[in-house]
Amino acid sequence: MLRQRSKWLVAVGGDMGVDLNRVIEQVSKEKGIDRTIVINAVEEMMHSAARRTFGPERNIESRYNNEVGEVELFEIKTVVERIANPASEVELNEAHRKYDPDAQPGDEILIKLDTATMGRIAAQAAKQNLIQHIRDAERKQIYNEFKDRKSEIVSGIVQRFERKNMIVNLGRTEAILPEKEQIPHERYRQGDRIRALIVEVELSDKGLSIVLSRTSNSFLMKLFEQEVPEIYEGIVEIRQCAREPGGRAKVAVYSKDTDVDPVGACVGMKGTRVQAVVQELRGEKIDIVPWTDDQAELVCRALAPAKVSKVIIDEDEHAMEVIVPDDQLSLAIGKRGQNVRLAHRLSGWKLDVRSDSDAEEEARAARASLNAIPGIGDINAELLYQWGFRSAEQLADANENNFEVEGISPERARQVVHAAREWVGRKRAEQVKRPEAANNLAGTSPAPDLIPAPEPGAPAVTIEAAAGGNAKDAEAE
Structure with missing residues (x-):
C-alpha cells in the first residue's frame, strides 16, 4: 500500500505514466471508502502542497481530472483594468492575450499552474496530509457503519x-x-x-x-432473540431480566398470543433453545418465569424454586415481606443471597424473606407489644397489627391527624395513639429509674443475715426438706 501511495504522488507530480484513476480505485476498494471521498482527499492533498509552494496569499483551487487521471491546480484571479494586487488580479489586456479573449473587468479566470514546480518537501507534506485524510475518512466510514x-x-x-x-x-x-x-x-x-x-x-x-x-442484560436478551423465533417475531417479549454474570440469571417473559406459552417457547424442545444460551454464557444458570402485572405474584414466581406462604406489601416503602415455609427459607434466599437478590432486581421491590416460624414469633411479639397498651384490647391490637404496626413504639410515633385504620374511628384512633405515647413514656421513665435504684443500692451497707450465727457451744441446726416439699421442724442434736 505504501508503494501505491508513492506512485500516486509521482503521478500528481507530473508523471503521466501512472494512471491515478487505477490507484484511487484500488485504495477505495481496499479501505472500503467511497471513491468520491478518496478524490476529495487527493484534491485536499494537492491544495495543501500548492499553498506551501506558491504561498498562502494566492487563491488556488485543485481539481481532479478524471479523464487524464491527475489533479490539476488553478489560480483564481480577478480581471481588472489596472492591477492593485498582483497576487489576486490580472490585467485586462493580459487576460485577453493569454487566457480569455472575451474576459471583462470583474470576471474571475482560472490560470493553470505547473505542478512540476512543486518541490520534494511540499510533496512529502502532501503525502502525510493524504495519509491522514485517508485514515480520517476510513475511521468516519467505519464509525457510520457501527454506530447503527x-x-x-x-x-x-x-x-x-x-x-x-x-x-x-x-x-x-x-x-x-x-x-x-x-x-x-x-x-x-x-x-x-x-x-x-x-x-x-x-x-x-x-x-x-x-x-x-458480555455481562449486560441486553446481551442475554439478544441471545434469546437469536435462539427463539417467537421473540424475534415479537410474539413473545422479555419484560425484565436480572443477571449475576457467570452465576445465575432470571428472565421474565410475556406472550401476546394466548396460544403461545412464553416459557415453553424460550425453553424449546427438550431445552435446546435455553441450553444454547447457557452454553454461550459458559454454564450460567437461567430461570425463566412468566411475567404478570400482579407484583406480589411476580415476586413469588421470581423466588422459584422456593414456595411462598404469604406476601405482605408496603406500598409506601415499595417493599414486600415474603413469608416462606421453614424448609424453603435457604432455597428462597439462595447461595450467598443470590436468589433473593435476583428476585429483587427482576421485580424492583425491596424484599425481606422470613420463615413461617420467625414470622409467627415476630407476630406474637408484635401483638403482645400492642396488647400491653392500656385500653387497646385484643380486637384493636389485631386491627393495628394487620394494618402494619409491629410495636407500641411504632404506634406512638404515628401522626394521629393522618392516622387511618379500617375498623377504628378517627376519634378512637387519636385515643389509641395518645394511649400508646403515655404507655411508652412510662416504660422509658421506668427504664431510667432502674439504673438509679441499682446505683443507690450499691452505696448502702449489706443487709443483715436472716438467720443469725449460732452462739459458741450451741447445738448445730439442720434443715431438711420433706419428700412433699415441706420443710421439717428443726431438731437440736
Missing part, C-alpha cells in the same frame, strides 16, 4: 490483551472488551473466536472507540 449496530451481537477474534482488557478484531477495525464487561472466570486465548454485544461507539480526536460487553 449498537445493541447488536458481533463476532470477532481475540487479538491481544492490554491490562486485562481484551482487544477483539472485528475485521475492518478493533474493539475493546473491558475487564468489567467480561464474564468472571471466563478464559480466552489469542486467536479464539468470541461473541459480544456492542454497547458503545464513539468517534473523537483520539480515534474510533468500540466497546463490547
Whole structure:
C-alpha cells in the first residue's frame, strides 16, 4: 500500500505514466471508502502542497481530472483594468492575450499552474496530509457503519490483551472488551473466536472507540432473540431480566398470543433453545418465569424454586415481606443471597424473606407489644397489627391527624395513639429509674443475715426438706 501511495504522488507530480484513476480505485476498494471521498482527499492533498509552494496569499483551487487521471491546480484571479494586487488580479489586456479573449473587468479566470514546480518537501507534506485524510475518512466510514449496530451481537477474534482488557478484531477495525464487561472466570486465548454485544461507539480526536460487553442484560436478551423465533417475531417479549454474570440469571417473559406459552417457547424442545444460551454464557444458570402485572405474584414466581406462604406489601416503602415455609427459607434466599437478590432486581421491590416460624414469633411479639397498651384490647391490637404496626413504639410515633385504620374511628384512633405515647413514656421513665435504684443500692451497707450465727457451744441446726416439699421442724442434736 505504501508503494501505491508513492506512485500516486509521482503521478500528481507530473508523471503521466501512472494512471491515478487505477490507484484511487484500488485504495477505495481496499479501505472500503467511497471513491468520491478518496478524490476529495487527493484534491485536499494537492491544495495543501500548492499553498506551501506558491504561498498562502494566492487563491488556488485543485481539481481532479478524471479523464487524464491527475489533479490539476488553478489560480483564481480577478480581471481588472489596472492591477492593485498582483497576487489576486490580472490585467485586462493580459487576460485577453493569454487566457480569455472575451474576459471583462470583474470576471474571475482560472490560470493553470505547473505542478512540476512543486518541490520534494511540499510533496512529502502532501503525502502525510493524504495519509491522514485517508485514515480520517476510513475511521468516519467505519464509525457510520457501527454506530447503527449498537445493541447488536458481533463476532470477532481475540487479538491481544492490554491490562486485562481484551482487544477483539472485528475485521475492518478493533474493539475493546473491558475487564468489567467480561464474564468472571471466563478464559480466552489469542486467536479464539468470541461473541459480544456492542454497547458503545464513539468517534473523537483520539480515534474510533468500540466497546463490547458480555455481562449486560441486553446481551442475554439478544441471545434469546437469536435462539427463539417467537421473540424475534415479537410474539413473545422479555419484560425484565436480572443477571449475576457467570452465576445465575432470571428472565421474565410475556406472550401476546394466548396460544403461545412464553416459557415453553424460550425453553424449546427438550431445552435446546435455553441450553444454547447457557452454553454461550459458559454454564450460567437461567430461570425463566412468566411475567404478570400482579407484583406480589411476580415476586413469588421470581423466588422459584422456593414456595411462598404469604406476601405482605408496603406500598409506601415499595417493599414486600415474603413469608416462606421453614424448609424453603435457604432455597428462597439462595447461595450467598443470590436468589433473593435476583428476585429483587427482576421485580424492583425491596424484599425481606422470613420463615413461617420467625414470622409467627415476630407476630406474637408484635401483638403482645400492642396488647400491653392500656385500653387497646385484643380486637384493636389485631386491627393495628394487620394494618402494619409491629410495636407500641411504632404506634406512638404515628401522626394521629393522618392516622387511618379500617375498623377504628378517627376519634378512637387519636385515643389509641395518645394511649400508646403515655404507655411508652412510662416504660422509658421506668427504664431510667432502674439504673438509679441499682446505683443507690450499691452505696448502702449489706443487709443483715436472716438467720443469725449460732452462739459458741450451741447445738448445730439442720434443715431438711420433706419428700412433699415441706420443710421439717428443726431438731437440736
